[in-house]
Every structure is written in C-alpha cells, then in structure tokens.
Amino acid sequence: MSEVPQDTEAPRRTYYPAVDIYQTEDAVVLVADLPGVSKDGLTVQIEQNVLTISGRVTAGESAGEERLREFEPGDFYRALTLSDEVDAAGISATFSSGVLELRVPRRRPAEGRRIEVKVE
C-alpha cells in the first residue's frame, strides 16, 4: 500500500490513501482505499474544483502486547483537483468495505455550431 505519513510529529498519523483514477465515456471515477473508516468517519467535500477526502479511523484494534505491526492506525486525507472537463456538482459516491468510489460526470464537449454569415 502506498502510504505516506504526512504528520509524524503528532501521536496520530494521517495517511495519504491509495487512489485509482480512471475515466469512462461519461464519467471520471475515483476509487480510494480507506480501510478502517466507517461511514460516520468519512467526509467528502468539493469546493471550486478541489475534492477533499478525509476519513477518521477509530483505533483500538490491538489487544495486549504487539508482536507484529505492519500498519499503524491513522486517519486518511487527500485532496485532488478535478479538471474543468468534469461537472463537480454531479458527483455521486458509494462507500463499502472501506472502499470509496466517486463518480463525476464529464461535461459534454460543447457542440460546434455553424454560424450563418449574413452578407449585407
């Protein structure tokens, strides 16, 4: 998993979630891995064309003494800029099993118009 802890000073880490971005004919789809984040802990915001994903993880999964630690509990945060070719207002989101899927419809390319020239 590509996780870069952005805040290592504070006791609580914030991770940069792994994200897949692909486009289909009519939308741009973004899929993010946010394991440990419940629906209540997830916030998705759009302002101008900046998309922000933040997920809160409630820790408490280790019991007793640790023998192996390959992942640290931590919150997730990532901000992405959406291009103008998408309609941010039409965004839809689904979230299950720690995977967030955002779908942003692409704007239809402006159709060319033929302009009639009147000759005086």
Next chain:
Amino acid sequence: MALIPWRNRARGGLFDLQDRVNRMFDDLFRGFSPMPWAQERLDWAPALNISETDGAVRVTAELPGVDPQKVDISLTEDVLTIHGEKKAKHEEKERDYHRVERCYGSFTRTVRLPAVVDADKVEATFKDGVLTINMAKREEAKTRKVRVEVK
C-alpha cells in the same frame, strides 16, 4: 507441542529486519509481470498486525474491497494463512487510467503466531475493510505466572 521461542527484544529487531528484507525481495519478484502495463501488479500482500494477551492472539489485516466471504483462513498449530482476492470492480478494457495506486489481485499471507492456538476457538470479523481474527490460545500455551521462590 512446539516450544514457544524465547524472543529477546533486541534480537527481535534484527530478525524483524531480516524478515522484512526477505519479504521485500519476495514482493519484488512476485510483482514481475511478463507484460507490464499501467503499473499493474499481479498480486499484493496486505499489511498485518499481530498482538497477544495472556490467553489469546489477535491478527488484524487491512483488506479494503475484499469480499469477506471469499477469504480463506486456515490454521495449523501456530501458523496462520490468510488467502483471498481483491477484485477490480469493473472491466479493464473500457477504461482510461489516469492513476493506479491501489493494489488488487489475489493475495496470500502466512504468518507464524506467537503461540499455538485452539483452532476451534477462532473468531473472525470483517468491518470497514479490516479483518480481525481472534484466536484463543491452547491451554498449554497460555501465559502462566511463575512464582520464584527465594530460598
């Protein structure tokens, strides 16, 4: 009955490092695809955490997007194997990838637990993409306090 290895804290660090480097090499070679495209990796390995109390061992794994019904958990003495698959949701061909950071495909992790556990007393739950396996230790593996008599 397997003897529980005495783990010296200091030595443990170096062995952990060795283990990690080995695993890194494994991952490196496993990820080789005959047709590398779009940074796709053939398989991946989920991160695990293992902790133990006097009577139980707990293993947690980050498995976002994995169908819990299709995860195989098998246990032999003190060796736990978790196997499953993280499926990419849609058809590959119709899409134009801008970025691929997530790993998907099948995975298998085999770990040696710090104690032998009772295979009949295993409980696995899956919530928000995190798998938690709680296993009760076998009687003989439970930590016992030994009183030292000073004579």
